[in-house]
Amino acid sequence: MSGFLRLLLNRLGISLIVLVGVSMLIFAIARIIPGDPARIALGPNANAEQIAKLRAEMHLDASLPVQYGHFVVDVLRGDLGTSLYTNRPVTQDIAQFLPATLELVFLAGFIMVAVGLPLGILAAHYRGRWQDHLVRVIALLTVSAPAFVWAVILMLLFAFYLPLFPIAGRISDIYDIERTTGFLTIDTLLAGNWTAFGSAVHHLILPAIALSLSGIGQAARLTRANMVETYDKPYIEMAQAYGFFPSRIARSYAFKPSLIPSLTIIGLDFAAMLGNAFLVEAVFAWPGLSRYGVAVILRKDLNAIMGTVLIIAITFLIVNIIVDLMIAFLNPRIRYSTRGTS
């Protein structure tokens, strides 16, 4: 367990360094904005006096390192400033909107694994045969369109032409669920309301599929590649020679070793999904952090832009630490030879 702990500390340490870098990057982006941030933050009806006041509050007349220092101190105090878009503290906005995005991304990740892995196993099992080629074409197709194209196509087919799924929102209007966690699937269960839970899941399905499609392709291809590699290993050939059932070989011998690279890709795809959520949430009017992100970017709402990007980067770092720990747990060799970052 000490190796495990050492790995955890190592990853946390590196993440901290990266996080400092991320904060500098975000700060840099926010300062290359053309025009006066204070004027933009105050909107069209501000007068010179108000602008001067806000400039002072934002320390805009200080040198850049000093401004960065103020930024870091504010962030550490949990103060991300006020959003111009909602007129509320950015932290309050993020707390309200992040759960909706995470709920969507988690379900999409689940779909990605639940569909992508079996497809990859199937392809590896029938490698070189038509099943393999079919999976390859499907996988390449799913990664060949941006998430917003899938979202629009799914919406057109399954919400407009065949109205099987709702086209917007997180839950039907008729349920009044207390939002304890902000995850509606959890809140409805906490309330013990099964039909409301059904409604929340119903609303999640279409956007989650749109978000997961390109991940499915990636996961299938990677699983296939890793399994094909293990299939060529001597012990599998031996098992085949002994006449073990193919399904048993796939399950017991070939699958487990290929799980590790698959976990890695899940970590990476999580990043892609956090990005693609910006597109899918826009199409499905999903009231999550990504839609908020787009709204604040179009309004040049600096505080909210910086807060959103920071939170997304932190979320991504946390997921990657978890993935690393899971990999280490599955593979003792990595556990004891503290893994580098590359």
Added chain:
Amino acid sequence: MMKNTALITALCAATALASPAFAETVLRLDEVAVGELDPAKASDYADSILMFNVYDTLVLPAQGGPGHTPHLAASWDVDGATYTFTLRDDVMFQSGNKMTAADVVYSVERMQALGAGLSYLFAGVTAEAVDDTTVTLTLETPYAPFIASLVRLPIVDMTLVKANSDSEWGEDFLSGNGAGTGAYSVTSHNPQEETVMAKSDSYFLDVADVAPDTVRLRYGLEPATVRTLIAQGEHDIASQWLPPEVVQALANDGAQLLTESGTGGFYFKMNTQKPPLDNVNCRLALSAVFDYGTAIQMIAINDEVSGGSPSTGAIPVGMFGANGSDMVQTQDLDAAKAYLADCPYDPAEMNLEISWIAEVPLEERFALLMQSNFNEMGISSSITKLPWALFAEQVSTAETTPHISQLFVNAVTGDPDTLLYGMYHSSTPGTWQSPEYLNDAEVDAALDAGRSATSDADREAAYSALNARLMAIAPTIYGFDRQSVFAASNRVNVPALSDPAMAFGLDGMGFSFRLMEMTGE
């Protein structure tokens, strides 16, 4: 497998429940922008809808004609620049607190202190509580349409705000909660989703039983979503920003069309400080070359309803000083050629920058129309898409303001002064309303006369003179008189938006939910 069955059952149950058998009526509508709950910060349409329902004002615009009627104020007297209001003594806030003169004073001072939204209407006003039901508002300078401005002064529950907030003006509390006397109280507010409001049972006026029990004001829905929700019976009133094609499709499916008109227009504003638009003949040439007829066709929904009516001049039909509806502006290429001959700049080198506001996609089409009109005269131009925030920043100096900016502007109090003064008076350059940077003594004089004249006849004369002058110097291409069109389901009747005799003549006031009728369909 068991799990799957449970899920499918749950889904079916959800669908079954969605067709309601409730006695409670729900009205669902949407707005593009996020509604601002704090009434002192209210400026756009969504904010106004919230404000008019959660809060009340001292007076209301009269329905079906000009003038104002008592509301929270039972009556008022005007003595020069001092207005004395006698308040009703039977009005309770939603909190149960009694509404008194102190609340009115607090509301005025809160507006002035925050300096946001339309607070400029109340700059220089001194409010004083004489007793619990009497309040005086004193103006620094006489302002004829002051009573009209009062529709922008929501009365806030001072006691409630002070009990719930540490700060003097309670911005943290009022951004997420209602504190008014209105017929509807705020149940929940999520800036990315919706504001839910419920009918208050203690409103000081009678509210019909058919008025909706619950109202859901949804934000930021895509037109395609609104269109489908209405078709599926899950939405009632669409925002005015649906593209004409979508409204058309809805109307063809049987949706009703609600309208609101008479307080604003759609303008192509020319930067009069920037060559070649600093020359009046060049501006007149552009005004003559624009194809007004096609623009009107572009916004038509069907034979009866349109997103606007032809412009007759600088002032929308129905307001003081407007030209008769027979004086419709049209494209006149011969006149354009004549003006262009007197314009000292070379058309091929004008490189006019035509901007459009990214949030209003319809404007892209007008930009393209204008560009192709200009091409016919050999006038060179380019099109720029500007997000609102960036546009507002650019107009702060004449150098960065585009040659031509497209804007929907309306009179925020219904009075022409609040439409025209901010656009054309030389003391208000560089706001989003005034990218013309106009500086014309004659225009200033007419605007000032319109403000201070006390009789309707004098105001009519002042604004007629203004209209003539604005047509002669053409700081703006007056595109069309705006009419807002709202596609709506047949589950709701909105007399204020469908019967001219019930119309308020103030943008957003038609959305007083207490005057709506759910049909039970």
Added chain:
Amino acid sequence: MIRTLRILAANPLSLLGLTLVILITLAAIFAPWIAPFPTHNGAVVDFLNNNRPPSSHNWMGTDLVGRDIFSRILFAYQISLTLGVVVLAIAVPIGTMIGLLAGYIGGWLEMVLMRIVDVFLSIPPLVLAIAMMGVLEPTLTNAMLAVTAMWWPWYARLVYSIARGEREEGYVLAAEVIGAGAGHIAFREILPNCLPAIITKMTLDMGFVIIIASSLSFLGLGVQPPTADLGSMVAEGARYLPDSWWLTVFPGLAILVAVFGFNLLGDGLRDVLGVDE
């Protein structure tokens, strides 16, 4: 080269990919000549023929101001491909250089460079590009800049991991023994070994750059109208679903076909050049 092509052509999927890529490239280059309505790339209005469904006159229908959608898609390919080529032409050399330096020279330089790469890679790429476009003005140049900024770290990491492995290989050590300079070893000895991986990734990345760029313009942060762009055409058209489906479906499919072509080709190249995933 010829041999590679011949092997590629033997695989029907790769052949399809190659054909698509060539067709789309030709269509983009010759758009002004082959588009049925070559003027429709810009600000042209025809309100008598707007919002028309596909017909023999307009194969993919017309948009809301009456422009031919098929013609606009051809011109939009110009933008997409130019953007892809420019982004890769800048990002790949920068990334390769940094990866080589970090991987071959090592030491504190490796530490610093790779931490910087980590910082860039720890913000989801699309989020980084969106944030950059959010503060910059939405122009083609800035879109290229934003996408390039998110792209080079991937090449840095790819080349770094190969170079680090090669550092200890016999031929590199041999070159060091005979006194070859660091530059010579990095560029003449190690770089050629990275090329197959770089070329394969570039082919696949052409598709991804097209996806990212169209995503930016879908959100209104990329190339601006009236210039034809696939992402903004989808975004604009999506308002009018389901009635005017052609406004959205054809530009969406156009992205799919182009990216699919590059992916098929890249996938085939990977097999032929023997590059690991």
